[in-house]
Amino acid sequence: MATMLDYIHEEEPTLLRILDNFSETTDAKLANSKNILVLATGSSYNACLAAKVALEQLGDVSITIEEPYHFQHYGKLSSAIDTVIAVSQSGKSASTSYALEALEHSELYTIALTSNLDSSLAQKADRTIDLNIGVETVGFVTKGYAATVLQLMLLGLAIGQAKGLPKEKVQQTIKELRKLIKRIPSIIEASEAFFAKHEAIFKLSERFIGIGYGANWGTVKEFETKFTETVREPSQGFELEAYMHGPYLEADSQHVLFFVETADENAQRAEMLRKYMEPAVGQTFIITAGRSDEENVLGLEIEGEKFFSSLVMVIPFQLFACRTAAAKGIDLSQRIFDDFDEVLKSKL
Template sequence: METMLDYINEEEATLKNILAKFTLKKDVNFKKINNLLILATGSSYNACLAAKVTLEKFAAISVTIEEPYNFNHYGRISDGIDAVLAVSQSGKSASTIDAIAKLKKEGLFTFALTSDVTSPIAEAVDEVLDLEMGIEKVGFVTKGYVTTVLQLFLLGLTIADNKGALLPEQIDFYRSELKKVISEIPNVIAKTNDFFAVHEASFKLGTRFIAIGYGPNWGTAKEFETKFTETVRKPSQGFELEAYMHGPYLEANSEHLVFFIETKSVNRARSQALKTYMAPYVGQALTITTQAAENATELGLEVECDELLSALLLVIPFQILAYKIATAKGIDLNQRIFDDFDRVLKSKV
């Protein structure tokens, strides 16, 4: 039976294959995009949040991300929106399908990013983009998450090419950088396994898990929240750096295990200052960084990586830790629970 780890170990090959096959596509609809609305939920939403800064930077556009159910019932489409992207790995998210159908009636260009190009969501849009990663059979998505992030990066380069927002040599540079980042995945996996072995005892006893990130890795922190909630099944929450400083820190106590997600950035010093302050008040304060580790509390990936691309790598340690901590706690992730949930609640079609 396939597990989360099986799909994590496929990530490097899958992303390399996608990047190798990627070609810039001329599309008059992409050339017209200035303000993009993205509809997504769950891990797809988190991946969009992680890619948002990069997509905006590459394509010189503004991106708004909405939860489709709430938007469909209570939202209002801005006059400035000129395209809508639906992101659904399965292509069966009922709320996303309903929302995209409603927006299509407004005369907007709609397209979807999905792993099933024959799915209901593919039939509801004007154009379909294939995630190119096959069908992920394990419910706790991992390979699908990083694939979504990469495909959104590549969408940014495609829109940039259509709009003339990046020079050809700039596009080539980012493609080369992505190739280097993806090649680091085996090292990231190995370093994470070693880090888990050092901290296994405290991870096993943990009852409250928190991650704090900034920039693109606010999305990483939110995916941490999703993965740990699904697998470790203990209270878990992901925060944007400054947001944590405006109230959530007040609940800190010795039962909290806090991860700080860091990249080479102007915000790194603020994150480090927060860790230094919070360390005496929590059970453990740990860092996952693209830089080298300075002590045993840090998982240093030692990757020279542009912050714009860092979310592709920094999520992988959390995917591995989610599986390993759940297993250490005796949780059998192969044992399905709430098996009738989607059928009863009609969350998928």
């Protein structure tokens, strides 16, 4: 039986295969994409948030991400929207499928991103992009999350191509993504060592907070999802500035704060916040794209565009979730709430 850890180790070959399958053939329909509505929930939503900056930069588009149930029942479709992307790894998300179905008779260009090409979601869209990961049997998705981030980045590249992005830029982007993906085994190894060093803190802590900015807002939201699903202790991910507007007031000695940092204009502000909060909480850790030998800093040593970093900066949190659950005595192979989807009709 495959485990969460197995799928984490499969991320590098899976992402390299996706990258190898990227076609430089131009899709003329994508050239008309300017304002895109993305419908997704759960880890798919987090992946869209992590890929948003890259997708916008590469495709020269504006992205709006909506929870599909809320959008269908309470939202209003902007007249500026020309393209809709519906994302569901399994293709079974009822809310995503129904929201896309509600747009079926519009003139919008619709794209489904899923690993289930036979799903109703795939059948409702004008175009379907295969996540190309097969079936991830563990409910706490890891490989599928990373694949979604990469496929969305590549979709941004494809939109850029359709709009005349120079071939050299396309090839440079592919090269940079490949270099990033090949860092994954080293990131896993460094994350394992970091966890082993701080295992007692992970095991005993009762409140976990992730703080990120830019593309890594999506990373800390996925941290929130993974820790909630597996560690089953109160866990939240905040955008840097949002944390400063109220959430900091609950800080106490039971809190562990993770700061996800890349080298941009927000790094100094994040460091100021960390130093301010350090005396008020049990522990602060930094996950940085750079290099570090400091005790409480995990340096991933990755280079390139900062908005690509979210593709791999989630991996430490995936591993921490798996290891922390085990340290707390939680057996992730034992299913809980097994009838939830059937009773609540959340999956088709």
